[in-house]
Amino acid sequence: MELLSTDREKITSEWIDGVTSSLQGRISKAEVDRELRELYEALVQGLRAGGEETRGDGFSEVRALLTELSRNRARQGFTPSETAISVLALKQALEPVLRNDSAEETTAYLRLGRALDDLALYTVEVYTRTREEIISSQAAQLMELSTPVVKLWEGVIAVPLVGTLDSARTQVVMEKLLQALVDTGSEQAIIDITGVPAVDTQVAQHLLKTVVAARLMGAECTVSGIRPQIAQTIVALGIEFGDIVTKATLADALQHALRKSGVDLVTHQDARR
């Protein structure tokens, strides 16, 4: 505490310089200046109130400021080191103050150092949490993107499912499918699961519910692309698809759907040979 109160101006400007240069101008000095001066003030208050208990109440203001700083750094694409340096650079800025070698001062410096290390770790924690939030919100966006409902023919729509089907994603797919039935006035829908690596009871239950919902809307669903390993797994699990029409391939399913919707299919056997 004493350490921070003497030579205040010198320490802060060293600190600000240190941080600014480590960020290589990607944040303006004025901004760093504002952030760090506020933080410095809070640190002094915190040390006065809460000693070195960085996770205690005395430091709640410091933690709030660091949370904001770390979140901003994470969003702006800085690395964890470039985030933690904001705190750690203060240790370096303090070194010149330590010139007169008294044991008391060294102890004080070490204790303050420990508190700062702890706060640096705190920034890394917040940083990581923020990155995780960013990743899961991107995953949510991807989920929206990666579930196209396509119109294969007049009256026939299909949704090709690719990748892992978690509950949230399946929900999105099913809602889109039902909406597309209304929008296109289709009476035949094909759910193709060729790209799905595993069908467990949850996925199966979502599939079953969708088929029932489609039926209530007067449409018929066909499930296609059930690969051999999936078929065997479904049977061993004990899932029954009841009277739901299933087809090996999307082509078979389309043929079935077209026939159902009254399109006359003529195979040109001779033309193929």
Add this chain to the structure above:
Amino acid sequence: MTVPWASEAPPQTQPIIGNDDVVRSRQHVRAFAQQCKLSLVDQTKFITAASELARNTLVYGGGGAMRAGLVERQGRRGVAAVFEDSGPGIPDIELALTDGWTSGGGLGLGLSGARRLVDEFFLDTEVDRGTTVTIVKWAR
């Protein structure tokens, strides 16, 4: 049940706290199943069983963890996964293992189905203490 983990690599632990962790558990298990050269059918069966148990751990056990890795017994190699929670436990094991019985809104096939999908299945549960399910599948 002591799991005969293979000596060359320690099993990995995956916390099961959210829905994403069910997906992660499945991915770990897939990597191990491929590593011990399970056939595609056996891989899919094991991954599906793991998916069921991970979700039960989350939904009924209130969260927990999965340990998964390679196993070895008398020169045979395989993959194992242990799902552990300290939730409410299962009061009636036989009922829980009955096809179609669910205390929630499921199909009631996860537990009984998982048992059919693997080579070895151990269920250890005690009311108010928690549930541990261990599954093993051996490479042929």
